[in-house]
Amino acid sequence: MNAPFQTTPRPLTVLVAAPRGFCAGVDRAIEIVERAIQRYGAPVYVRHEIVHNRFVVDALKAKGAIFVEELDEVPDGAPVVFSAHGVPKAVPAAATNRGLDWLDATCPLVSKVHRQAERQVEAGRHIVFIGHRGHPEVLGTFGQVPEGSMTLVETVDDVAGLTFADGKPLAFLTQTTLSVDDTAAIVAALKARYPGIVGPKAEDICYATSNRQEAVKALAPRCQLVLVIGAPNSSNSLRLVEVAERCGTPSRLIQRAAEIEDGWIDGVETLGLTAGASAPEALVEEVIARVGAGRVITVEQVVTAQENIVFKLPRQLAD
Known part of the structure; x- marks a missing residue:
């Protein structure tokens, strides 16, 4: 046989x-939520997903985190953590006004972009921000400066559509999680169109x-x-x-x-x-x-x- x-x-x-x-920013953000639960006890509220990963979010939910999209969903007296992507200035201000205990888990590299935005506006420059429309990091960065201080571009074609007057003081900043190659092309287009535009000392992509x-x-x-x-x-x-x-x-x-x-x-x-x-x-x-x-x-x-x-x-x- x-x-x-x-x-x-x-x-x-x-x-x-x-x-x-x-990365280090994600490690830090998760640890902030875990330590907040240890310190305050469950539940601890988190505004927006702490990081964009369902496995991580579900694991933190099991430990006592409650995820919400807006601050008004957080009950009075409850502790709240802001996500690693960053939030507009108005959010921690509102939390303080309500007397909430809040913790900021914004990645320090995102916070660095926030401070750069403030400095460029203080210097009288309008900011061209390279990023993805609607992304939480973009919303948070726009929320650091007065409305109308920044213009978003996503592509080289968007740069071609800009209509700033010659001589207008300009600066550019970028979202930290972009394509390195795409961003380089957009920056090159900005510099060719507006030779006087000011950029960060080191690139913002983390x-x-x-x-x-x-x-x-x-x-x-x-x-x-x-x-x-x-x-x-x-x-x-x-x-x-x-x-x-x-x-x-x-x-x-x-x-x-x-x-x-x-x-x-x-x-x-x-x-x-x-x-x-x-x-x-x-x-x-x-x-x-x-x-x-x-x-x-x-x-x-x-x-x-x-x-x-x-x-x-x-x-x-x-x-």
Whole structure:
């Protein structure tokens, strides 16, 4: 009797980007919520998602966080945390007027952009802000300065549509989670159109965004597919998908391993994997387990930078 026919599982190499996942600002924001729950007891209210990741939000809900979109949803006397994306000045002012205990989890690199906006307006310059309309970080930055002090541009074409008079004092700032390449093109267009425009001393796109994009550029050309773990409303995660595709490699954004369809990786021998700055490492491990099921898997780290930045906690929680 013939032995049953057996097939050898197909090999799969998974190239995992490093750095990936949580950045210092996200680590800090999550710790602020966790420590606030320890200090005040549950519930602690959080205005807007603390970071753009459902897994993280659900884990904090289980510990006693309640997420709301507006401050008027927070009961009197309850502690409230502002998200890592930043909020308009009017929000903490309103919280103070109500006598609420509030904690600001705004990423320090976003806060740096806020201070730059204030300084440029104080210097008499109108700000051209490069960012994505409606994103919480953009709304928070616009809310740092008087209405009418800033104009939003999203593309090079938007720059062509600007109508500032010659000689008008101008400055530009950017959202921290943009495509490095797209932003460079927009900045070049601004400088060509308005040679006197003033920019920040160092770029506003944060180190984590830049580093994760560089890591994808390094691994994508070696892959048949790149998976990016992140939320559909996460700007930095969406940019990683774009970066991979510009390298000529198909890419898909997923939130959890369960979203991966078998057909995606059937013919794939080398798979790229990364995670946006709001995605925890547990989700990376979950995806590796999923794609490795039934395959002979080799996991290789593609290291393009080392990150060791840590941001201080608010003074109320520093002890």
